[in-house]
Amino acid sequence: MTINEHKQYDVILNARKDRCPMPLLKTKLSLSKMQVGERLCVTTGDSGSLKDIPQYVALVGFSLLSMNEDNDLYTFVIQKN
Template identity: 75%
Template sequence: MTINLGDQYDVILDAREDRCPMPLLKTKMALSKMTEGECLCVKTCDVGSLKDIPQYVALVGLSLLSTCEDSDVYTFVIKKS
């Protein structure tokens, strides 16, 4: 599923240099500081994030608006709701 948000995010988390479990932990930390309705864009190169981040988002009841892969960079757009 892809939703064009016009590249307008409230928070952008660049975790491309991090390895498991840091992308997920940094995602959790970023979300904890955000308010309801804000969007977080996470960029990571860790293949484990393809499983970890969507599972976490579903577990805590947030909205995963978009997931994409481009040249080994995985991008997730999460709406805090």
């Protein structure tokens, strides 16, 4: 991630080494501390996050702006609504 990419996000969460359920729990905690309109970028190596994070985001009514997979790393960009 370049310096310019960092400016797109208000909070960056590195959960690359965490396993289920920690990426989801850390995502929830980060979002709870954020203001409406802010963006969170989460990177995790846990494939379970492909299901868990989008389901949670939809459940609480936030926006999943992007979801990417690259070399067993999963990146989500979430906007708190």
